């Protein structure tokens with residue numbers, strides 16, 4: 257007989273009914289599925305990801321309630337812990353999975369919007385015929401959708417032996433997925449003395465036009481002496497508008513920011529306001545991206561090679577609310593300038609590909625799809641300021 261568990265969502269969480277039932281749940285969970293004196297917490301926040309003791313789980317369930325649709329306690333009850341069996345014949349569990357799936361599907365559809373519109377899958381088409389007509393982009397899209405549909409961990413993910421994991425099998429494969437999503441980087445060869453990049457019109461040269469140093473390592477034809485890694489800015493700006501929530505947040509500084517004269521965000525400051533009055537056409541569309549550039553050297557080898565210094569250049573997106581703009585996931589790593597010495601005043605050589613992109617974004621703009629308004633527009637970008645310590649400030653100004 258199926259047990260009625262409506263109390264999980266219908267009973268007020270301070271009611272005797274809810275509290276008694278939570279105690280009953282904990283009794284059973286600890287009898288069946290505890291490891292040591294902990295179970296994974298099925299509260300709305302932990303979502304069965306974190307393990308806690310009985311007291312903590314009790315508090316979480318009373319304060320936050322259960323994770324949605326957790327009628328089948330598949331992490332907490334004997335007999336249903338093998339999740340695959342439950343999935344096959346239980347609609348509610350499927351619903352939960354579907355919800356998560358919808359978000360990922362939506363994201364992929366947004367990323368490859370043009371592809372999806374151009375190549376609707378017609379059921380009556382001969383499959384091989386259909387595959388032949390797909391563009392390279394479309395193939396990438398369907399491949400990613402296909403991979404996205406696979407469970408990462410079949411079966412119960414926590415304690416049973418994992419028969420097969422659908423995570424990328426190698427570093428190479430993981431890199432391919434990142435590349436297909438348009439988030440990879442370019443390697444640009446550089447003169448070992450920081451004079452020039454082998455980039456654009458100099459792309460084919462084999463020796464530095466300033467100091468004459470070879471492009472290649474001594475005695476190693478084809479192995480570059482120095483490599484700059486550039487993470488192209490334009491696809492990253494486009495990605496910001498592909499997720500509808502992030503796209504909306506890009507106008508936060510104009511639409512939702514509390515304007516009461518207090519300083520909380522760069523948009524409250526004088527520099528921002530002066531910029532707006534000097535460039536009214538740019539300020540007109542709040543989606544135009546305002547960036548800060550930060551750079552400093554660090555030693556990736558800690559103390560093993562004291563003098564080595566690598567310089568990452570990071571772009572910070574100030575359109576976003578403060579609780580997003582300074583989170584690592586919204587920082588954009590733009591350049592990785594290799595060591596062993598600091599690039600010094602020659603940092604401008606390395607900034608060149610970024611500056612080219614910034615110029616284009618400032619002067620021309622970039623056709624971008626905005627998922628929140630479901631329209632394409634030309635986004636522009638401006639670099640408002642740089643953030644550095646004084647030695648780096650000298651380099652950036654130089």
Ligand SMILES: [Zn+2]
Nearest residue numbers: 297299302316
């Ligand atoms: Zn919890």
Ligand SMILES: [Zn+2]
Nearest residue numbers: 447451464467
């Ligand atoms: Zn040189």
